[in-house]
Amino acid sequence: MPCLEEIRGPEDVRALSPQQARDLAPQIRRLLVDTCTATGGHLGPNLGVVELSIALHRVFDSPRDRILWDTGHQAYVHKILTGRTEDLATLRQTDGLSGYPCRAESEHDVIENSHASTALSWADGLARAHAIRGVTDRAVVAVVGDGALTGGMAWEALNNIASAPERPVVVVLNDNGRSYAPTVGAIAEHLAVLRGPDAPQALFESLGLAYLGPVDGHDLEAVEAALRKAAGLRHPVVVHCVTEKGRGHLQAEQDETDRFHAVRAASAKKASGAASWTSVFGRELVDLAADRPDVVAITAAMLDPTGLSEFARRYPERIIDVGIAEQHAVTAAAGLALGGMHPVVALYATFLNRAFDQLLLDVALHRAPVTFVLDRAGVTGDDGPSHNGMWDLSLLNLVPGLRLAAPRDAATLRRSLREAVACHEGPTALRYPKGASVEDIPAVDAFAGIDILRSGERPDVLLVSVGAMATTCLDVAERLAAQGVGVTVVDPRWIKPVAPELIGLALDHQLVATVEDNGRVGGVGARVAQALSEVEATLPVRTFGVPQHFLNHGSRSDVLQASGLTARHLTHALLESLPSGQGRARQEATPSLALGGR
Numbered sequence: 001m002p003c004l005e006e007i008r009g010p011e012d013v014r015a016l017s018p019q020q021a022r023d024l025a026p027q028i029r030r031l032l033v034d035t036c037t038a039t040g041g042h043l044g045p046n047l048g049v050v051e052l053s054i055a056l057h058r059v060f061d062s063p064r065d066r067i068l069w070d071t072g073h074q075a076y077v078h079k080i081l082t083g084r085t086e087d088l089a090t091l092r093q094t095d096g097l098s099g100y101p102c103r104a105e106s107e108h109d110v111i112e113n114s115h116a117s118t119a120l121s122w123a124d125g126l127a128r129a130h131a132i133r134g135v136t137d138r139a140v141v142a143v144v145g146d147g148a149l150t151g152g153m154a155w156e157a158l159n160n161i162a163s164a165p166e167r168p169v170v171v172v173l174n175d176n177g178r179s180y181a182p183t184v185g186a187i188a189e190h191l192a193v194l195r196g197p198d199a200p201q202a203l204f205e206s207l208g209l210a211y212l213g214p215v216d217g218h219d220l221e222a223v224e225a226a227l228r229k230a231a232g233l234r235h236p237v238v239v240h241c242v243t244e245k246g247r248g249h250l251q252a253e254q255d256e257t258d259r260f261h262a263v264r265a266a267s268a269k270k271a272s273g274a275a276s277w278t279s280v281f282g283r284e285l286v287d288l289a290a291d292r293p294d295v296v297a298i299t300a301a302m303l304d305p306t307g308l309s310e311f312a313r314r315y316p317e318r319i320i321d322v323g324i325a326e327q328h329a330v331t332a333a334a335g336l337a338l339g340g341m342h343p344v345v346a347l348y349a350t351f352l353n354r355a356f357d358q359l360l361l362d363v364a365l366h367r368a369p370v371t372f373v374l375d376r377a378g379v380t381g382d383d384g385p386s387h388n389g390m391w392d393l394s395l396l397n398l399v400p401g402l403r404l405a406a407p408r409d410a411a412t413l414r415r416s417l418r419e420a421v422a423c424h425e426g427p428t429a430l431r432y433p434k435g436a437s438v439e440d441i442p443a444v445d446a447f448a449g450i451d452i453l454r455s456g457e458r459p460d461v462l463l464v465s466v467g468a469m470a471t472t473c474l475d476v477a478e479r480l481a482a483q484g485v486g487v488t489v490v491d492p493r494w495i496k497p498v499a500p501e502l503i504g505l506a507l508d509h510q511l512v513a514t515v516e517d518n519g520r521v522g523g524v525g526a527r528v529a530q531a532l533s534e535v536e537a538t539l540p541v542r543t544f545g546v547p548q549h550f551l552n553h554g555s556r557s558d559v560l561q562a563s564g565l566t567a568r569h570l571t572h573a574l575l576e577s578l579p580s581g582q583g584r585a586r587q588e589a590t591p592s593l594a595l596g597g598r
């Protein structure tokens, strides 16, 4: 029986006998379960593609043949088969293996973007390049999930792929019938028919694509045979593989929520204590919806991860799951608002990126009363560069008429959510990070809607805290106070538009600093600095945020540390910013900022 450690690359996979290849599968499953139990990760999706990945690397010759993974969360087996078994224990950890394909790790990896529904567009582009350059000796293979196939980009790409019978692309449809929950919509229903007996002509064939399937995605020989046939067609083809998310691990197979789509590391389970931001939102929405029959909730295939499961149970007629289709979600929300509803669109912050145009010109241009609730805002860390919620404040700052809140704790989240859904004049948005919230960071005073969290002994520094950075900012204030520097910490709560009163408060101080877990470009700090410049203030401004890089994956604390968003770094930076002589800048070495990323 071959040992996984002996698999140094696809050539070793191809050298195996059929029986040896079959014998790999249980070894891989055992490794996946052991690894993800320790590191966390996408156990269910990867258990579902064990035979499929082995077959792909036995039929195609990566990296000459390009294998493109859509979303990339299901590429652990691909990593094992391309010689990374020994490093799998470092999965998703700082300086360890990425949880997604990563070009710096391997020539076999291509798409690093973890946003779904992009692989077919990559494939169409690569196939066109091959056609233009006369390259005929290498295949273009894209593995796309049934969930990712509910994304609009996938159909934009298929429209193009199917238009050119002479440009071969092998589309491997990994159909396990689920995203997190069972995949929704007419396409999912069509796939279910295709999986059944006496299936009619497939939607794909009516577009001009060849269709091979349904194939049992856990029958290694059957998948290999279908892939070899597809490769030989020299024509765009869909190979419809029917798989099971969580296959081979009974607990995952029996998990009705999401088949162990994303499991947490054992250590993370022990660490959790306070209510998660997500659960605070979900509970408050259920409560407020009782008195607001116009409130409906929209998810893009992430009902449970965004905290809407209870809302769906209580108000089944008021929950809308559009599939992995954020662009549709946002403009459908404008339609719902037109019809008299108040939609609450719950997304992970990073996924709003792809629906920016819809937000700007369908929702905001029409002043539609839609509320966006953005979870996983700020640094998420271990899901890598495309998952950090570090873009939303910059994007939302561009949107005329949109009001934006960043709650600092559970209490302000509840308050901001109610204020947001009470706003009928136009769009509102609120954003909060991954993980456990803090119940209440009390204000010592309030001024024109601005919460004063700490009054400075002297008006030296005004520290504007954005959202969940409040705890860090209060720590910085205490450290500076110990150095004889007076710091007032304020939390505007509603960070867009910038309140004139905040600018007035800043002018009473010698230095104003803003701290946000968003990219610095176009963030809250940039807007505050701009507002100060408009009153021709000469006040020094320091804006602290996430460096405008694609940040390498790592624990959230490591990434925040590397980004300089810790109390220690911020204190030192502010001491250096103060007029000379103010505060006793300790002679400690400047904390090093090893910024991972590019």
Ligand SMILES: Cc1ncc(C[n+]2csc(CCOP(=O)(O)OP(=O)(O)O)c2C)c(N)n1
Binding pocket: 045, 048, 071, 073, 074, 114, 115, 116, 117, 144, 145, 146, 147, 148, 149, 174, 176, 178, 179, 180, 245, 261, 300, 301, 302, 324, 326, 351, 354
């Ligand atoms: C644009 C976008 N929205 C949401 C997500 C979150 N997400 C990650 S995997 C997943 C489900 C993917 O389902 P499918 O494509 O069927 O792959 P499977 O997990 O079933 O293998 C979702 C919604 C994402 N990665 N990208």
Ligand SMILES: CC(=O)[C@@H](O)[C@H](O)COP(=O)(O)O
Binding pocket: 071, 073, 114, 261, 262, 305, 376, 380, 383, 434
């Ligand atoms: C691949 C993907 O986009 C999701 O599965 C994401 O990784 C989940 O993130 P959380 O674990 O923060 O819910």
Ligand SMILES: [Mg+2]
Binding pocket: 145, 146, 147, 174, 175, 176, 177, 178, 179
């Ligand atoms: Mg799926």
